[in-house]
Amino acid sequence: MIDNIDLSLVDWSRGQFALTALYHWLFVPLTIGLSFILAFMETLYVRTGDEKWKSITKFWMTLFGINFAIGVATGIILEFQFGTNWSSYSWFVGDIFGAPLAIEGIMAFFLETTFLAVMFFGWNKISKKWHLASTWLVAIGASLSALWILVANAWMQHPIGMQFNPDTVRNEMVNFWEILMSPVAVNKWLHTTSSGFVLGSVFVVGVASWFLLKKREVLLAKRSILVAATFGILSSIFVIWSGDESTRQIVHVQPMKFAAIEGLYHGQEGAGLVAIGIMSESTEDSENENIKDFFFRIEIPNLLSYMAYGHFEAFVPGVVDLIEGNQERGIMSAAEKMERGKYAREVLRDLKEAKAANDIVGYEAEKAKFMDPGFQENYFRYFGYGFISDPQQLIPNVPLSFYSFHTMVGLGFYFLLLFILMLIFVYRDTIERRRGWLRLAIWSIALAYLASESGWIMAEMGRQPWVIQDLMPTFAAVSQIDAGMVQVTFWLFAAIFTALAIAEVRIMIRQIKLGPKEGRK
């Protein structure tokens, strides 16, 4: 199968998944971020009794509702694709992937939909405090829903808490808490949800800036900026901290991804962090499209070592170290991992043949190997390398990983600056005169989406060729279906999701232009 795999099928399947995931992610972070901003605004209303806060809350709630309505169920398409396009993967991951997704579905349904209805329909029908509680529960529910999806994704980046069962050819969950509390999962959840907070804050600051430019709804705009910029500052600091923690995890569990996002080919002690860099042709390996050298870069000395290991002189492995190995640093070569992976696959093949021959003794002997911790640690953990024919396949697209990572990080710091300045302008009551900054804040909404999507591009492209780190390469996960059909559905999705995105923007803009209900003529 692996030798004669249709690469166009793999590419189209990957493209389709990427397309739907990126479109889905247009809706999710705004739901996560805006829900908390609503909760803060409504809390201010309940605490102060100021009806203006209620009007402000209801205005943003309408925009939240539009985003939620158009975005709802867009994620279900990804689950369809698991069953159709990625059947070997879906089977292989077993209940580890299915359980968090099922929990997410149930939680999202009960928490979000129940309290969402109360949040939208409950004004003046239930007490202020109950309504406020519903708004908070929608916000908490949205972030908790994201937890389960991110736990499933984190497991793919760092598979733990499972045991491979050769009888069923599935990985079975043996430790739910290890999967849930995996540092990769926890950091991923904290980083992703807080990045949603930042996006929501940029959205509110941007829309409020539009009102100020138009000299409309001035009080609503200033109060909204006050809340969103404050939340944005705290969230941005948290995003930077959680991003740093995430990166520290990556260097341990996905060192190749770490090397790729920094464009580090040769490992070094006291490695510098490339703050800004432009890549061009490589002298390293000019034939390899995935590898590019820096044409220009500004580097902060020793910071990469510190970021990775908390020590300014620490050794950070580069792409070459991870491919060729580095005995001095205890890094196994790709060739050695491939040998071990091939052996693990051979054992599985022997098991299959013993089963076919009805050789119960042989079958049990092979099966026992998969239960042996020594075999698991030394061979099965490299199972995916058994599919790799050339070590170069193990190098992700370095320029794409580098640029997406640096776009995300650079914009993250920019948003922090924007929030601080907008807050200062509001406090000094000079914001209406800062027309350049107001325009910039509006354009920053698009930048927030760019940063958010870049984060996912870095996370998913940087881990290639793996669909499950070290256990299953992406090309081995794909179903043997007609590539033409995948192309058809790719374009179908492109059309549907583009229509949804256009509908969202149009309805949003119309609603923003109308302004809060109380202020309409």
Add this chain to the structure above:
Amino acid sequence: MSNNIFIRIFRFYYDGFRGMTVGKKLWIIILIKLFVFFVIMKLFFFPDFLESRFDNDEERSEYVLEQLTQ
């Protein structure tokens, strides 16, 4: 107002939906979207590959085993 909890819940949702302003257009989008996703997409374009080709889990696991060891 009725004391029956179910009637009150029904009225809560009924009045809520009736009072929606932007919501009507959104509901049309939601319903069209759900129809396209769950009826057209799922039925015609996204059958479960293993579910639709094999009768039981044993056959499915044998197929995946074959794929992973070839």
